[in-house]
Amino acid sequence: MKIGHSSIILKSLSLPLSLLCWTLLGGCEAGEAPEPRGEPSAQAEAGGAPDPRAGLSPDAKLETEAMLREDMATPRSPSDGGGRAWRLASDQTHVAGTRERLEIVFETGPLGIAENGAIFLQPSPFWEWDPPQARFPDAPGFSEVTEIPEGVEIELDDRNPGMLIAWVRGRALEAGETFHFVYGAGSQGAKIDRYAEEQTPIYVAVDGDGDGVRAFIEHSPRIDIVGGPPRQLRLTLPTTARPGETLRLTVAALDRHRSLSPVSEGRVILADPPPGLLAPRVVELGGVFGGRRTLEFKVEEPGIYRLEAVGEGELEGLTAISNPVVVAEQAPRIAWGDLHGHSLLSDGTGTPRQYFAYARDVAALDVAALTDHDHWGMKALDGQPKFWSQIREAVGAFNQPGRFVALLGYEWTSWLHGHRHVLYFSDQGEVYSSLDPRYETPAQLWDALGGQTALTFAHHSAGGPVATNWLYPPDPVLEPLTEIVSVHGSSEAPDSPLPIYDPVPGNYVRDALNAGYRLGFLGSGDSHDGHPGIREAGRSAGLAAIFTPELTREGVLEALRARRVYATNGARIYLSVELDDAPMGSFVEGARGEEAGDQQLRVEIVAPEPIVRVDLIRSGASVTIPVEHRTRWTLEREISALRPGEYHYVRVTTEGEGAAWSSPIFAR
Numbered sequence: 001m002k003i004g005h006s007s008i009i010l011k012s013l014s015l016p017l018s019l020l021c022w023t024l025l026g027g028c029e030a031g032e033a034p035e036p037r038g039e040p041s042a043q044a045e046a047g048g049a050p051d052p053r054a055g056l057s058p059d060a061k062l063e064t065e066a067m068l069r070e071d072m073a074t075p076r077s078p079s080d081g082g083g084r085a086w087r088l089a090s091d092q093t094h095v096a097g098t099r100e101r102l103e104i105v106f107e108t109g110p111l112g113i114a115e116n117g118a119i120f121l122q123p124s125p126f127w128e129w130d131p132p133q134a135r136f137p138d139a140p141g142f143s144e145v146t147e148i149p150e151g152v153e154i155e156l157d158d159r160n161p162g163m164l165i166a167w168v169r170g171r172a173l174e175a176g177e178t179f180h181f182v183y184g185a186g187s188q189g190a191k192i193d194r195y196a197e198e199q200t201p202i203y204v205a206v207d208g209d210g211d212g213v214r215a216f217i218e219h220s221p222r223i224d225i226v227g228g229p230p231r232q233l234r235l236t237l238p239t240t241a242r243p244g245e246t247l248r249l250t251v252a253a254l255d256r257h258r259s260l261s262p263v264s265e266g267r268v269i270l271a272d273p274p275p276g277l278l279a280p281r282v283v284e285l286g287g288v289f290g291g292r293r294t295l296e297f298k299v300e301e302p303g304i305y306r307l308e309a310v311g312e313g314e315l316e317g318l319t320a321i322s323n324p325v326v327v328a329e330q331a332p333r334i335a336w337g338d339l340h341g342h343s344l345l346s347d348g349t350g351t352p353r354q355y356f357a358y359a360r361d362v363a364a365l366d367v368a369a370l371t372d373h374d375h376w377g378m379k380a381l382d383g384q385p386k387f388w389s390q391i392r393e394a395v396g397a398f399n400q401p402g403r404f405v406a407l408l409g410y411e412w413t414s415w416l417h418g419h420r421h422v423l424y425f426s427d428q429g430e431v432y433s434s435l436d437p438r439y440e441t442p443a444q445l446w447d448a449l450g451g452q453t454a455l456t457f458a459h460h461s462a463g464g465p466v467a468t469n470w471l472y473p474p475d476p477v478l479e480p481l482t483e484i485v486s487v488h489g490s491s492e493a494p495d496s497p498l499p500i501y502d503p504v505p506g507n508y509v510r511d512a513l514n515a516g517y518r519l520g521f522l523g524s525g526d527s528h529d530g531h532p533g534i535r536e537a538g539r540s541a542g543l544a545a546i547f548t549p550e551l552t553r554e555g556v557l558e559a560l561r562a563r564r565v566y567a568t569n570g571a572r573i574y575l576s577v578e579l580d581d582a583p584m585g586s587f588v589e590g591a592r593g594e595e596a597g598d599q600q601l602r603v604e605i606v607a608p609e610p611i612v613r614v615d616l617i618r619s620g621a622s623v624t625i626p627v628e629h630r631t632r633w634t635l636e637r638e639i640s641a642l643r644p645g646e647y648h649y650v651r652v653t654t655e656g657e658g659a660a661w662s663s664p665i666f667a668r
């Protein structure tokens, strides 16, 4: 039975929460990652035994892997996970980050709960919910139990942070008997999720026989949370267009954590649009629009445009400036994608449908993939076929060729070889779990995917929660690209802006290129907060700028396979790089012989923030060009022709540590 560490055994109760922090970035800061206990490799070396990490990632998390396997192998008694729970007053609307009093009824299942069995109440450990506690009525999160059946005593235990355990004493709870949990019963209430999301569960688990092993009940109680008051406005334009075309402008009002703010009365006033851009002046966002709009209008003249706006009504005092759009006769088509993120089905927040709706309607992305973990989070995708159906259903509902590409995917979350997300470019696809002995190495995963229209992406490869095991050369068909940057930071090189935490020297993407791997670059959010495509101020995120003339799954796949893509850490930067006539990501003939001659390098950058430097990186060596705080920058220079085996890419850094990386050009 696969239940995941939903039902983690009691003796390791405190372990999963701290481990979960590794993957996540909201409830726990990167720096809080727990120290791996013991250093198996060091101990092994001292004793002369073989290194247990041999053949694995250089920072393989052996204990995490062992804990997950032990949990999966632990049998549950039939009474574990029995019972139902629901909220009283469940029609209430809750605003993100407010303090509430939530009353939950628990009803014992048909097999009862033995004396010394227990019921567990656990809000999401990630998003600043107040941990339930039973000791201090005037402190946040105070919780109690009421309406207890006669003869039963419920002993509350809050020693495991984030979780309230109700031990059953006195006698067993009989089938159908109920009692109430009141979370936030004290004077301060309990702070709920800081992000707006529908149907967020407050998890309830049951150890029915008192053996210390628990399982989730089938349906944990849920709560709908809406965004807080508006704190920021966003205007998003496409990055390129041609004269005479229609532009799509996305306007959104967000709360302080980037959730959509449900504006009831308010609008934005666009500053005089430049001539040639036929934009409206007033955009209503209140009432039925619920804080967001998508509008279309024509652009007639070539140029580089940005739009500015100020808010009115509830949006008074807010201002916004859009990203730049480059309008030119031969402008390439760029689709913005975020191809990696998580929902409440693993360790994120929000439903799959909310994820795609935010990607399309708030973040103004053109392409998105939801990639929940195969076996990580409160419940495990590999043990819940209905989760996979839910994801497939959402992908099918949102994929709309020509308007928005939604891709099916999941994350192969190996703690031994590093994480890879898997994307399918059709409606079909399976979850090949990294804990299934048939798919536990990268080679086995690629074997399983062989012949399918799928791609895999190693990510946080230089460190973060776990580094990539580069001993497996990326499959040339299934893995032409690598995710160089995400919320975990940049894995490109040690001198990257906003670099990855817990780096493993020698394991950067640049090291992989130096070892001869031919990988293009993209960025992805790896968001867990339900906000794909929009980064939190001051933090890294990731986007993929995909050069595709066609906004379809086929078009996107073709572009990704050809590495016609670049990465940014969240900013909508325009970046064009050519060597002679070869675009980024391509292979050129390497120059041989003494008189190899020169090649013409052309770079064009248009950034939303002033550019501070541009680095030209050639086969491990870099040349830095300082830039005098301009938002537009071009370069034409002769470089000596690339020799066979060489590569060349461009890195842009802007104010505020924004960055973009072109895919390399490779010489055969």
Ligand SMILES: [Zn+2]
Binding pocket: 411, 419, 420, 459, 460
């Ligand atoms: Zn990951």
Ligand SMILES: [Zn+2]
Binding pocket: 340, 341, 342, 411, 526
């Ligand atoms: Zn991930």
